[in-house]
Amino acid sequence: xxxxxxxxxxxxxxxxxxxxxxxxxxxxxxxxxxxxxxxxxxxxxxxxxxxx
Amino acid sequence: xxxxxxxxxxxxxxxxxxxxxxxxxxxxxxxxxxxxxxxxxxxxxxxxxxxxxxxxxxxxxxxxxxxxxxxxxxxxxxxxxxxxxxxxxxxxxxxxxxxxxxxxxxxxxxxxxxxxxxxxxxxxxxxxxxxxxxxxxxxxxxxxxxxxxxxxxxxxxxxxxxxxxxxxxxxxxxxxxxxxxxxxxxxxxxxxxxxxxxxxxxxxxxxxxxxxxxxx
Numbered sequence: 001x002x003x004x005x006x007x008x009x010x011x012x013x014x015x016x017x018x019x020x021x022x023x024x025x026x027x028x029x030x031x032x033x034x035x036x037x038x039x040x041x042x043x044x045x046x047x048x049x050x051x052x
Numbered sequence: 053x054x055x056x057x058x059x060x061x062x063x064x065x066x067x068x069x070x071x072x073x074x075x076x077x078x079x080x081x082x083x084x085x086x087x088x089x090x091x092x093x094x095x096x097x098x099x100x101x102x103x104x105x106x107x108x109x110x111x112x113x114x115x116x117x118x119x120x121x122x123x124x125x126x127x128x129x130x131x132x133x134x135x136x137x138x139x140x141x142x143x144x145x146x147x148x149x150x151x152x153x154x155x156x157x158x159x160x161x162x163x164x165x166x167x168x169x170x171x172x173x174x175x176x177x178x179x180x181x182x183x184x185x186x187x188x189x190x191x192x193x194x195x196x197x198x199x200x201x202x203x204x205x206x207x208x209x210x211x212x213x214x215x216x217x218x219x220x221x222x223x224x225x226x227x228x229x230x231x232x233x234x235x236x237x238x239x240x241x242x243x244x245x246x247x248x249x250x251x252x253x254x255x256x257x258x259x260x261x262x263x264x265x266x267x268x
Binding site: 016018 | 203211221
């Protein structure tokens with residue numbers, strides 16, 4: 001998995017273009033994982049009246 | 053906001069059936085929130101949908117929306133610093149102690165404060181990099197100049213902008229999840245109608261840390 005996108009300049013140099021769009025699925029996965037982790041935590045741990 | 057203080061919540065305990073409304077968000081702050089929400093969703097849609105295959109003329113919508121969001125953020129910073137209580141959004145030792153002690157938070161709990169900090173950093177980085185990227189496109193106000201920076205520097209600026217966009221996807225997923233959780237509905241409702249009930253105020257918040265006031 002690449003972290004960045006590159007192109008080749010007219011001089012043959014490797015030029016950074018930006019972040020790799022293949023990462024999009026991983027950022028979605030992190031969000032879903034955070035939701036699951038919190039939901040499981042709230043299910044297991046009894047609430048204490050903290051307003052959270 | 054809490055700086056406006058002067059709660060007379062104790063005086064309304066016997067008001068019968070009527071719901072006593074505690075002001076949480078003024079109309080101007082709710083409008084700001086929803087304008088920012090529309091801007092961020094528009095910016096993400098116009099940047100990410102073409103990547104996943106939905107091709108359309110996204111650039112003009114994207115940069116104009118970015119400028120609207122920039123204006124909104126400037127408004128918010130001025131309002132937060134000079135007309136609200138900025139410390140209500142700053143994490144303190146009491147917030148950390150509440151993690152184990154289970155005490156009630158002030159207007160915002162630790163998770164909300166950390167979320168706000170993260171989203172603030174992301175949006176500031178997105179705006180800063182986006183404003184620089186405007187130099188690479190023609191607009192009615194200026195002509196493009198792709199040689200302002202070296203290719204490598206432009207690459208770094210684009211990478212920052214891209215990682216901000218990707219991170220915002222994660223942040224929005226988490227934000228919507230918390231907004232939909234039944235135990236957070238009083239907060240979600242307050243972002244629509246501006247108030248929470250006195251019972252919700254006393255159940256979920258520490259009146260000593262958030263000196264709220266009733267709605268007129």
